[in-house]
Amino acid sequence: MRQTNEFFDTQVIRKNNTDALDRVYTADARVLPPGAPMIAGRENIKGFWKQAIAGLGLKSVKLATVEAETTGDSVVEIGSADLTVGDGSVVTVKYVVHWKQDDGAWKWHVDIWNPNQ
Amino acid sequence: MRQTNEFFDTQVIRKNNTDALDRVYTADARVLPPGAPMIAGRENIKGFWKQAIAGLGLKSVKLATVEAETTGDSVVEIGSADLTVGDGSVVTVKYVVHWKQDDGAWKWHVDIWNPNQ
Numbered sequence: 001m002r003q004t005n006e007f008f009d010t011q012v013i014r015k016n017n018t019d020a021l022d023r024v025y026t027a028d029a030r031v032l033p034p035g036a037p038m039i040a041g042r043e044n045i046k047g048f049w050k051q052a053i054a055g056l057g058l059k060s061v062k063l064a065t066v067e068a069e070t071t072g073d074s075v076v077e078i079g080s081a082d083l084t085v086g087d088g089s090v091v092t093v094k095y096v097v098h099w100k101q102d103d104g105a106w107k108w109h110v111d112i113w114n115p116n117q
Numbered sequence: 118m119r120q121t122n123e124f125f126d127t128q129v130i131r132k133n134n135t136d137a138l139d140r141v142y143t144a145d146a147r148v149l150p151p152g153a154p155m156i157a158g159r160e161n162i163k164g165f166w167k168q169a170i171a172g173l174g175l176k177s178v179k180l181a182t183v184e185a186e187t188t189g190d191s192v193v194e195i196g197s198a199d200l201t202v203g204d205g206s207v208v209t210v211k212y213v214v215h216w217k218q219d220d221g222a223w224k225w226h227v228d229i230w231n232p233n234q
Contacts, residue, residue: 030184030195032211034151034231038183038195066155067147069215072189076215076227078147078155094149096213096229098186098193110193112213114151114231 001075001099001106005063013061016053018046025111026102032112057086063095075099075106081113092116118192118216118223122180130178133170135163142228143219149229174203180212192216192223198230209233 004024011020021042025031031039031048039048052058062082069076077097082090095113099106121141128137138159142148148156148165156165169175177200184195193215200208212230216223 032195032213032231035234037233038211070189071191071217072187074188074191074193076191076193078149078227094155094229096149096215096227098213098215100188110195110213112211112229112231114149114229116154117152 001065001068001077004106004108005065005079008063009061012049013053013058018050018053021046021049023105024108026100026107026109029108030110032110034114056083058083059086059088060084066094073101074109118182118185118194121223121225122182122196125180126178129166130170130175135167135170138163138166140222141225143217143224143226146225147227149227151231173200175200176203176205177201183211190218191226 008024011017012024025042025045027042029042029045031045039045064080065077066080067078077099079095081093081095083093084090093113093115097108098110100109125141129135129141142159142162144159146159146162148162156162179199180196182194182196186193196212198210198212200210202208210230210232214225215227217226
């Protein structure tokens, strides 16, 4: 899990390479971003992040696990994320991710977050 | 699950009776509201909802399940909620709830939401 969270920052966001999200999200994942409707399916999720990187000038997303609870073949993670945006300012959000195994790897199946302030 | 979601609206919010949250949240539940830090534990969560009902003039919260996935002894639910606030306007939010069994009943263990707009 920590590897995937770091991969999202170093290989997807910092390299502006949304194709690498194949290794982060399940094929039928759901993303629930604040201020927009739910996005369903990895291809649509790639479009969302492409737009977020360009629109916000998103430079880095550092994820830190606060709690992780295993249940059946899933994990429910609560975490905190520091988003560095275009002007260098950092926005902290909290998130919940439902992890599932997919092709032998742990991936994000449901991903929701909101701001702390 | 539907009963609990309706109970939250009819018995907690509409009656301004946060003591009834004993039947909604697990004792060690987590709530992650937009614009505030995470709240841990049912007693603190009662305080949060008491303040939300008073502060927003919250009159009703209608919950509708969009997807629910069972995993082990848990359910991860994605849903949509219509919040009716003091001036009668309705705010729609989307949410994710991690349900767990507690004292033989299904309850909310992790609860996070954010606005659609």
